Amino acid sequence: MNGGSETRPMKVWLAPAMPSENSLSMDLYHEDVRTHLAEVAPELCVKTIEPAWGRRQAWIFKQLARYVTYPFACRTKSRSAARDTVFHVLDHSSGHLCRACSPSVVTCHDLADWKTSAMSGTQLRLWKYRVRGMLKARRIIAISRNTAADIAEILGISAAKIDINPYGISPDFRPLRAPGEPRQTPELAHEDRSTLLLFHVGTNIPRKNIPTLLRALRAVNDSGQCAKLVKVGPDPRAEFAAMTAELALADHIIHLGSRTQQQLIAIYNDCDILCFPSAYEGFGRPVLEAQACGLPSVLANSSSLPEVGGDGALFHGTFDDAGLTRRILELAHSPGLTATMREKGFANARRFTWQRHAARLAEVYGEVLLSEKRVTQS
Numbered sequence: 001m002n003g004g005s006e007t008r009p010m011k012v013w014l015a016p017a018m019p020s021e022n023s024l025s026m027d028l029y030h031e032d033v034r035t036h037l038a039e040v041a042p043e044l045c046v047k048t049i050e051p052a053w054g055r056r057q058a059w060i061f062k063q064l065a066r067y068v069t070y071p072f073a074c075r076t077k078s079r080s081a082a083r084d085t086v087f088h089v090l091d092h093s094s095g096h097l098c099r100a101c102s103p104s105v106v107t108c109h110d111l112a113d114w115k116t117s118a119m120s121g122t123q124l125r126l127w128k129y130r131v132r133g134m135l136k137a138r139r140i141i142a143i144s145r146n147t148a149a150d151i152a153e154i155l156g157i158s159a160a161k162i163d164i165n166p167y168g169i170s171p172d173f174r175p176l177r178a179p180g181e182p183r184q185t186p187e188l189a190h191e192d193r194s195t196l197l198l199f200h201v202g203t204n205i206p207r208k209n210i211p212t213l214l215r216a217l218r219a220v221n222d223s224g225q226c227a228k229l230v231k232v233g234p235d236p237r238a239e240f241a242a243m244t245a246e247l248a249l250a251d252h253i254i255h256l257g258s259r260t261q262q263q264l265i266a267i268y269n270d271c272d273i274l275c276f277p278s279a280y281e282g283f284g285r286p287v288l289e290a291q292a293c294g295l296p297s298v299l300a301n302s303s304s305l306p307e308v309g310g311d312g313a314l315f316h317g318t319f320d321d322a323g324l325t326r327r328i329l330e331l332a333h334s335p336g337l338t339a340t341m342r343e344k345g346f347a348n349a350r351r352f353t354w355q356r357h358a359a360r361l362a363e364v365y366g367e368v369l370l371s372e373k374r375v376t377q378s
Helices: 024-040 059-080 092-099 121-136 145-155 210-222 241-246 261-270 285-292 305-312 321-333 335-349 354-377
Strands: 011-015 045-048 085-089 104-108 139-142 162-164 196-201 227-232 253-257 273-276 297-300 314-316
Touching: 011 024, 011 059, 024 045, 024 354, 059 085, 059 092, 085 092, 085 354, 092 104, 092 121, 104 121, 104 354, 121 145, 139 145, 139 354, 145 162, 196 210, 196 261, 196 321, 210 227, 210 241, 210 321, 227 261, 261 285, 273 285, 273 321, 285 297, 285 305, 285 335, 297 305, 297 321, 305 314, 305 335, 314 321, 321 335
Parallel strands: 011 045, 011 085, 085 104, 104 139, 139 162, 196 227, 196 273, 227 253, 273 297, 297 314
Antiparallel strands: none
16 A cells, blocks of 8 residues: 555645635535544655645635645645655646646545536636636546446546545434433424425526426425425525426425534434435435435435435436326325335444545556556666
8 A cells, every 4th residue: 555665655745625615515525534544544745735725815815825826835845855756636626736736636625617517608617617627637536436437438548547435424424212202302303293394405407407306395295295395505495486486385495504513413313204306416416315224215316316325215217207206295294114124224324434435546556557567668
């Protein structure tokens, strides 16, 4: 794992997302990678290129940091780096950093914005410029087979250069109580046990396919089964005001806003079904989080969701609200099916560990440096 060097430890410089990106998921990925590399490969010397800029910046200073200051910091580290050093860019949206440091590895989490972007023309062109920087990386870590296929198709990168390495799941996500015991979340504790609590966590951007979920929520209630949507993230009643009014859903949505991880775990435990109808996901962390907490999942049969959910989830056509409704009612009316999906979910979630992810990263680092050494000696 030392890349062929017998005299010095391999050094890894991590290049995380800038703080001003305000990306919680990328901050967590940095934390997970660093923590678990130390656990599974303590012989590695792992350091982070610490940005000297804060979370809150005026737009012009954020762009200066993104396109000048951060690449300069990476280039400086690269030029002064010892021979057995590899750089890991942790976010594909910072892929342009691969142009500034070598040899580099980059993690690609998804290419959703290449297909269904809400960004403006200039923003999208600049984002694509940054992402194309991944072409300079020695290896690309794809967090799902679906993302790997997108990388190969969109960027024309050889499959030999792409390593599929799924996320892990924190052991903090676990059952907190037996089914049927009182709910712990204050906003949910008073809800009648006969009310089906459907859960969605995430944004309301178009690819999350919230309208399909809202139509299914209406249909479930029209069937005679009382159901409410528990929402962590932006309130769909604000972003889909006309639709929620037309479907008379105002009293069927419980908006919880942003929550800490521990609060989120309690909510997974307090709800009845995770509904995740996304039209596109690079991975879909909430699927594993729900399964690890014992929450049955109904997912769209799209992008990475089948490979992540496995046989621990039920699926419906992406924009098929009738299909989503049927799946919800199947679980609502069949305690046996619910129990089966709960156990299958536990088994599926156990396939994904951060230790496995970090161990494969360490192997990739070694392979990259060994390849560099062979090129130098040839």
